[in-house]
Amino acid sequence: xxxxxxxxxxxxxxxxxxxxxxxxxxxxxxxxxxxxxxxxxxxxxxxxxxxxxxxxxxxxxxxxxxxxxxxxxxxxxxxxxxxxxxxxxxxxxxxxxxxxxxxxxxxxxxxxxxxxxxxxxxxxxxxxxxxxxxxxxxxxxxxxxxxxxxxxxxxxxxxxxxxxxxxxxxxxxxxxxxxxxxxxxxxxxxxxxxxxxxxxxxxxxxxxxxxxxxxxxxxxxxxxxxxxxxxxxxxxxxxxxxxxxxxxxxxxxxxxxxxxxxxxxxxxxxxxxxxxxxxxxxxxxxxxxxxxxxxxxxxxxxxxxxxxxxxxxxxxxxxxxxxxxxxxxxxxxxxxxxxxxxxxxxxxxxxxxxxxxxxxxxxxxxxxxxx
Amino acid sequence: xxxxxxxxxxxxxxxxxxxxxxxxxxxxxxxxxxxxxxxxxxxxxxxxxxxxxxxxxxxxxxxxxxxxxxxxxxxxxxxxxxxxxxxxxxxxxxxxxxxxxxxxxxxxxxxxxxxxxxxxxxxxxxxxxxxxxxxxxxxxxxxxxxxxxxxxxxxxxxxxxxxxxxxxxxxxxxxxxxxxxxxxxxxxxxxxxxxxxxxxxxxxxxxxxxxxxxxxxxxxxxxxxxxxxxxxxxxxxxxxxxxxxxxxxxxxxxxxxxxxxxxx
Ligand code: SF4
Ligand code: SF4
Ligand code: SF4
Ligand code: SF4
Numbered sequence: 058x059x060x061x062x063x064x065x066x067x068x069x070x071x072x073x074x075x076x077x078x079x080x081x082x083x084x085x086x087x088x089x090x091x092x093x094x095x096x097x098x099x100x101x102x103x104x105x106x107x108x109x110x111x112x113x114x115x116x117x118x119x120x121x122x123x124x125x126x127x128x129x130x131x132x133x134x135x136x137x138x139x140x141x142x143x144x145x146x147x148x149x150x151x152x153x154x155x156x157x158x159x160x161x162x163x164x165x166x167x168x169x170x171x172x173x174x175x176x177x178x179x180x181x182x183x184x185x186x187x188x189x190x191x192x193x194x195x196x197x198x199x200x201x202x203x204x205x206x207x208x209x210x211x212x213x214x215x216x217x218x219x220x221x222x223x224x225x226x227x228x229x230x231x232x233x234x235x236x237x238x239x240x241x242x243x244x245x246x247x248x249x250x251x252x253x254x255x256x257x258x259x260x261x262x263x264x265x266x267x268x269x270x271x272x273x274x275x276x277x278x279x280x281x282x283x284x285x286x287x288x289x290x291x292x293x294x295x296x297x298x299x300x301x302x303x304x305x306x307x308x309x310x311x312x313x314x315x316x317x318x319x320x321x322x323x324x325x326x327x328x329x330x331x332x333x334x335x336x337x338x339x340x341x342x343x344x345x346x347x348x349x350x351x352x353x354x355x356x357x358x359x360x361x362x363x364x365x366x367x368x369x370x371x372x373x374x375x376x377x378x379x380x381x382x383x384x385x386x387x388x389x390x391x392x393x394x395x396x397x398x399x400x401x402x403x404x405x406x407x408x409x410x411x412x413x414x415x416x417x418x419x420x421x422x423x424x425x426x427x428x
Numbered sequence: 429x430x431x432x433x434x435x436x437x438x439x440x441x442x443x444x445x446x447x448x449x450x451x452x453x454x455x456x457x458x459x460x461x462x463x464x465x466x467x468x469x470x471x472x473x474x475x476x477x478x479x480x481x482x483x484x485x486x487x488x489x490x491x492x493x494x495x496x497x498x499x500x501x502x503x504x505x506x507x508x509x510x511x512x513x514x515x516x517x518x519x520x521x522x523x524x525x526x527x528x529x530x531x532x533x534x535x536x537x538x539x540x541x542x543x544x545x546x547x548x549x550x551x552x553x554x555x556x557x558x559x560x561x562x563x564x565x566x567x568x569x570x571x572x573x574x575x576x577x578x579x580x581x582x583x584x585x586x587x588x589x590x591x592x593x594x595x596x597x598x599x600x601x602x603x604x605x606x607x608x609x610x611x612x613x614x615x616x617x618x619x620x621x622x623x624x625x626x627x628x629x630x631x632x633x634x635x636x637x638x639x640x641x642x643x644x645x646x647x648x649x650x651x652x653x654x655x656x657x658x659x660x661x662x663x664x665x666x667x668x669x670x671x672x673x674x675x676x677x678x679x680x681x682x683x684x685x686x687x688x689x690x691x692x
Binding site for chain 1: 595
């Protein structure tokens with residue numbers, strides 16, 4: 058890929074060019090002590106010089122000595138809430154003189170350009186696309202926003218303590234699904250193009266000539282630094298062994314700590330479960346059906362035909378790990394984990410799925426009994 | 429099919445009367461509600477007919493006095509369904525804090541304690557009479573109340589929800605205060621209903637809506653201790669609005685008797 062240099066003082070051009078092209082810019086900012094993606098109007102809102110310290114059950118922002126705006130890795134959410142909304146009305150019904158009248162909920166989508174997504178976020182996007190678009194019934198709400206999405210990815214120059222994308226093969230470099238990609242250097246940005254739409258934006262920017270060897274070397278070095286990660290998810294073949302270890306005593310060990318709060322699944326950029334609820338006005342004239350984010354840690358997620366299929370926390374934790382890491386492989390051709398580490402830092406009691414998976418893929422001293 | 433207009437009564441035992449406001453604070457919607465229900469007894473709304481036969485009796489307040497107990501039994505006999513509303517009626521309320529104390533507060537507070545007639549413990553209504561449904565919350569919300577009535581009007585059995593507050597908190601994309609500020613948030617063991625009000629303002633949940641389904645209070649309390657709370661502080665987190673509910677009461681007693689160091 059040919060990369061060009063964008064000086065730091067010209068980053069705001071990117072915002073104005075995108076905005077002139079009709080996009081609402083969405084990107085990272087500091088809100089409530091975290092890096093949060095939100096609608097942005099100027100580059101000053103970016104998290105300049107900020108970085109997260111992420112550990113199991115812990116997330117804190119700190120100042121760095123750099124003048125970078127992408128010195129962080131992840132926040133509590135990636136792209137998921139922008140496409141798969143936490144609350145999505147599906148249909149309304151109204152009592153009329155001719156009888157009940159049903160209407161599909163309006164599809165609200167507008168062009169957005171998301172800046173700051175990482176390799177793990179793009180891998181998660183690909184998986185969510187598979188789930189929401191590539192089955193027999195594409196989701197119209199997801200689809201409408203997906204079609205109007207412009208992506209400016211960023212290669213990671215560092216990893217957080219919780220990152221393990223190298224072991225899942227999804228980072229730290231952004232290699233697919235973007236329109237533009239950035240490497241952030243001390244003096245500015247290296248910018249590459251990944252699509253025709255990206256090219257169209259690219260051409261309107263004040264870019265330097267092709268970048269120097271030194272700059273390319275620095276970008277490579279940053280990626281190499283980011284690849285130094287402490288955690289490693291077992292490989293996919295090993296993860297399949299989880300399905301053979303259903304009675305491993307470790308399931309109970311983790312259940313003693315697990316709150317079944319669902320935070321891990323809701324911050325996970327690939328989890329897609331939902332439930333539906335209906336509401337009506339008190340006159341019983343109008344009703345609405347809404348789809349809400351749900352989790353396999355909720356009691357009712359495993360409530361089928363009058364029976365709780367996963368009555369205890371160990372069954373729910375087992376469902377999360379088995380689906381995410383093993384059964385996903387049959388369903389979507391790969392593990393559902395992209396190594397972002399969100400479920401580790403945002404678990405209120407700091408349960409580390411990598412550490413748990415490493416124990417659980419090893420054989421159990423007991424024969425499986427309830428298969 | 430349910431009757432076209434439900435006959436209801438709104439009763440009060442020992443309580444602050446705040447939950448009954450879920451009826452009065454509806455604004456104009458109250459007029460629509462009155463087309464669907466007929467209120468037979470509601471002292472706060474000026475209707476006094478304590479012994480009316482009704483389809484649904486909403487009971488606010490805890491069983492705190494001998495008179496509360498008698499009235500609860502009387503209500504049961506005159507109502508097809510009994511629904512407890514609010515923290516007091518579901519778990520004994522804030523006044524149930526007295527259940528945790530060995531001291532004789534009555535002596536300490538009142539000049540002539542012999543004039544005060546109260547039971548030793550403040551308890552939820554379901555500990556004494558059969559209760560058909562419970563609406564948890566301190567106070568309950570208008571939405572909660574209306575959703576419940578709508579389900580009955582439609583002839584469906586109201587579905588109890590014990591979903592954890594974290595689920596709602598995350599749907600609203602609030603940043604977790606437990607993870608970023610080490611604040612002792614009860615969200616992972618508390619039922620949703622408030623719309624994650626406290627986390628929205630950067631505060632830890634106090635537990636107004638009572639224990640959720642599958643509350644792993646042991647683990648959450650251990651985490652609080654790990655964040656630096658001393659045992660008495662951990663105990664106090666669980667001894668607030670729903671101190672008499674079983675899981676919170678157990679946690680209170682556990683932390684009264686153990687030292688934080690033993691857990692680490
Ligand atoms: S399982 Fe955890 S680390 Fe893997 S993608 Fe989901 S949130 Fe990220
Ligand atoms: S891991 Fe759980 S919440 Fe996530 S997609 Fe699978 S079943 Fe759904
Ligand atoms: S693993 Fe952590 S975040 Fe997930 S349900 Fe259990 S306690 Fe909650
Ligand atoms: S702030 Fe409280 S309710 Fe919200 S996710 Fe964190 S622990 Fe749960």
